Amino acid sequence: MTLTTWAGNLTYAAARVHEPRTVEQVQEVVAAARHVRALGTRHCFNDLADTPHDLVRLDGLDPDLRLDTAARTVTVTGGTRYGALARALHAQGWALGNLASLPHISVAGAVATATHGSGDRSRNLAAAVAALDVVGADGSLRRLARGDADFPGAVVALGALGVVVRVTLDVEETYDVAQEVHTDLPWDAVLDDLDAVTGSADSVSLFTDWVGPTVRQVWRKTRLAPGATYEPRPDLFGARPATGPLHPLPGIDPVSCTPQLGVPGPWHERLPHFRLEFTPSNGDELQSEYLVPRAHAVGAIEALRALGPVVAPLLQVAEVRTVAADDLWLSSAQGGDRVGLHFTWLPRQAEVQAVLPRIEEALAPFGARPHWGKLFDRVVPGGGDPRDAYPHLDDFRALVARTDPDGTFRNPFVERHVLGA
Ligand SMILES: Cc1cc2nc3c(=O)[nH]c(=O)nc-3n(C[C@H](O)[C@H](O)[C@H](O)COP(=O)(O)OP(=O)(O)OC[C@H]3O[C@@H](n4cnc5c(N)ncnc54)[C@H](O)[C@@H]3O)c2cc1C
CATH class of the missing domain: 3.30.70.2520 (Alpha-Beta Plaits)
Known part of the structure; x- marks a missing residue:
């Protein structure tokens, strides 16, 4: 199957594309793969998601929306589009605090790259993540929640820590x-x-x-x-x-x-500039x-x-x-x-x-x-040590080394710009 980015500027090099229908099937795909990357709705403009090996798409999973009004959170599967989540939440009287310019993108894919909207008091969409369920290299499922030591490194993770099968987001009462x-x-x-x-x-x-x-x-x-x-x-x-x-x-x-x-x-x-039914x-x-x-x-x-x-x-x-x-x-x-x-x-x-x-x-x-998901030349504009731009980069590298020692989720992009070869 030939698969390209939304913009059509890159054809993914993956030898195999998997489309599991359950979380258990995601776990099986990851456990069996030597190198695997998760793919969202393909709205990045670079090779961040790509791999010459295995890609796994979560579009086939049911959103499995679970609203917890006491905790003021909602949990959905990672491939769920913000637009679908937003409609379902609003119908039940609830809302997210922020959205990007388009509602077409997947929750896990947007969060992984620090996708944002605009607002002096509005943070990245990733900042609304309260917890993640991640399938690790051995196929096991790990839940990371706000307050856990690894959590600040695991949310904007560029797909390098595993396949995020569920995302729990903060919600609030709906508003106009x-x-x-x-x-x-x-x-x-x-x-x-x-x-x-x-x-x-x-x-x-x-x-x-x-x-x-x-x-x-x-x-x-x-x-x-x-x-x-x-x-x-x-x-x-x-x-x-x-x-x-x-x-x-x-x-x-x-x-x-x-x-x-x-x-x-x-x-x-x-909040988005563009409507879900149309090309953004x-x-x-x-x-x-x-x-x-x-x-x-x-x-x-x-x-x-x-x-x-x-x-x-x-x-x-x-x-x-x-x-x-x-x-x-x-x-x-x-x-x-x-x-x-x-x-x-x-x-x-x-x-x-x-x-x-x-x-x-x-x-x-x-x-x-x-922006991690858009075209750029160097991760430090003009050149320099990425650790100066990202003070926690060594912590992130240590987290990846500990949780993915065999490099299952590495790809050329993260080696080039983040982890080093
Ligand atoms: C028309 C258009 C408008 C845009 N507007 C904005 C904007 O307003 N603000 C902004 O900040 N950005 C914007 N972007 C960029 C876009 O939001 C990001 O590139 C975002 O990451 C796209 O999400 P995606 O689901 O398409 O991810 P993909 O491109 O499919 O993947 C992105 C990354 O997420 C990882 N990933 C995807 N799913 C998972 C998963 N389940 N588990 C682990 N990792 C995963 C992939 O491995 C990859 O590393 C726009 C892009 C387009 C095309």
């Missing part, structure tokens, strides 16, 4: 969100007071092409208290409210986007993203604006988001709040790969960490 889009926000207003802009709603995304004096679109998502209404903002630091729904990418029908214009609606129909984003694209410490955000944005004329010809759109700190060892937001600088590229991979070192050189002074 209103989404409003403004256009043409002057860059000067952003650079003068970034905190005011990103703090103007619970989730703020700035869409730009890095050139020109204004940010093209500002997407703001405001969480509403029960019964509250949303007051639209006629002015946002000089930006004007959009008069109709917009897609962040120029020229694309906004029918695939979640409702805007300040109309309140359920959390899972506003463009579909014909590549992506990269770098997360810089909040204190360096203005410097990093200025560096990228200076590179604007170089990157713009390859760019569909760029997005600036914020992510709150967590303590997960390989998380892009480990140890401090971050600002995400994202690029949605045209599907011209060779040219994109050629421009990435220039972007990374420009971001080198700012302590950037690349």
